Amino acid sequence: MLEAQARRRQQRSGLLLALPAIIWLGLFFLLPLGIVGVFSFLTREAAGIVSLPFTLEHYERTFGVFSVVLWRSVWISVVSTVICLLIGYPLAFFIATRQNNWVRQLCLFMVVLPFWTNFLVRTYAWRILLGDQGTINAILQGLGLIDAPLTLLNTPFAVILGLVYGFLPFMVLPIYASVDRFDFKYVDAAHDLGANDIKAFFRVVLPMTLPGVFAGSALVFIPCVGAFVTPDLLGGTQGLMIGNLISRQFGQSLNLPLGSALSVTMMLIVMVALLAYVRLGNRRLGG
């Protein structure tokens, strides 16, 4: 009796403690999300004005004429995430296995250092590096490696470069945390049982640091899908992504329902990707 009462009281105070967060999320997350969802089915009256009846027109355009942009957003994001992983894992592993604490801190500091400069400025700087008469082409031509300048700017390549550059720290930090927590006695055990270094890595180290890999991949993939500054500055007409399309609809075109439909679609892409990750992660982790 008394125990049940106590538990109930505890539950009530728990709810009370969570109330600010619930109100906050309800007001500033669920409600706007609901509005976006409803808007995506409304008819566009004029610039910035919507009305009934409900229509599927905006989803038809999203998956019709604009599907090329959806597809490009997905493949650019996947490629960027994979490259981040290929660079980020070895880097995080290197940092986490330094014996000297001071060196480790310095390396982490250097990973985070770019955040001290504005993202827009750093992305804009790539335009100067990648231009036809930019630094990279000037060096390559100076060395006599190429005759005519390479077209680097205003391509999907430039967008991927910008995304990897911008989001790499989000991959490194979670993997670092995973590797840092990893007990290297397991590797000794694997060696004792006859595994070589490569086998020990793939059978022991990698599976046990997968949570970091999954967290890092999600943290990179999600902002990649929604990116619009990077493709806007580096992509030209060849590298436009769904984020650019959305910002257009809420900006100059003021097509709120189409912008909402595109936003909902983008959320669905992210959700599907995350669910796939989670399923994959659970299976790999023996869940």
Place this chain on the structure above:
Amino acid sequence: MHRLIALSLLTLVASLSLAQDKPKVEPWVCPPGFEGQTLHVFNWSSYIAPNTIGDFEAACGVTIVYSVYDSNETMLAKLVRGNPGYDIAVPSGSAVGRMIQLDLLEPLDLDKLPQLATISSDLLNPPYDPGNVYSVPYQWGTTGIGYNRKKVTQPISSWDDLWNYQGKVAWLGDMRGMMGIALHLLGFSPDTTDPDEITAARDFLLSKGDNVAIIATGDGQIMLERGDVDMVIGYNGSIIALKYSCECDDFAYVVPQEGSFIWVDNLVIPRGAPNPELAHVFIDYILHPQTNADISNFTAYGSPNQVAIDAGLIDEALLANEGIYPPPAIREKLFFIGPVPNQVDVLYSDAWDEVAILLSR
């Protein structure tokens, strides 16, 4: 539009105006009765001659409080929540249309603007303000093709030279302007309300977009200067200004022979202006051939003042520049972009969205 000016022009203009002796234009005289009053002028930055304000203050015995902005949106944002006390503003044509819709403008008393007679008739009665009820021209310019002479060796005179160019080009991120060019080339009105014609214009642009590296919103001339593109669709002022910023002769500007759309910045009196009487006097002063020529000689934009041109008040080097003062054969093919009803505007923005996105294929 970027208001770029060249200080080197200043010395040139100063020396030329000393040498001039043929103008037959009567000097402007300030009507009496305004001594001690104050006028608040809100204009684009670097968009007036150094002597314009001082001469007016001396002639009328008044004080001008001069503030500047760098986009129509900035200016609109200040005025849309109630006029904070400006007597004069200088919106572009499209912004005039919006300000009329939002009831932000005071009607002009044209009887108080005798100098309006000196303005070129083809720049009067624009579609965004029929009858010049609210606005009169301040400066104007064209939209055309800017190109890098070092990369583009063949002569450029037609839109086809841009569409068919083997190399990288940048288009202008101006929805109605770009759609207007396509409609004009197809033989339709640039302000058409016919959905089929708008669709045809969309398909026309999509078929011409294979060499487009980027649709630039305001920085096309920078990409041209930096060598990222060889050709760009842009406003005359920003491309002609490259000549002064690079101190070279690498960049040329042409208005294509088929014609193109023009932009006009306009003098208006915002609703609730504290001193509309003096504002009319100031507008008349700006419209005067000498004042207007001084401004155009300084900014290197086109003067709308026909008398100033005929009387030789415009710097000869600028007058000879066909990018600023197109020859009559081209001038008659230039067109305004006029307002369209909201339901049609939606068709334009949908079509342009698809152009901007699908050029990439």
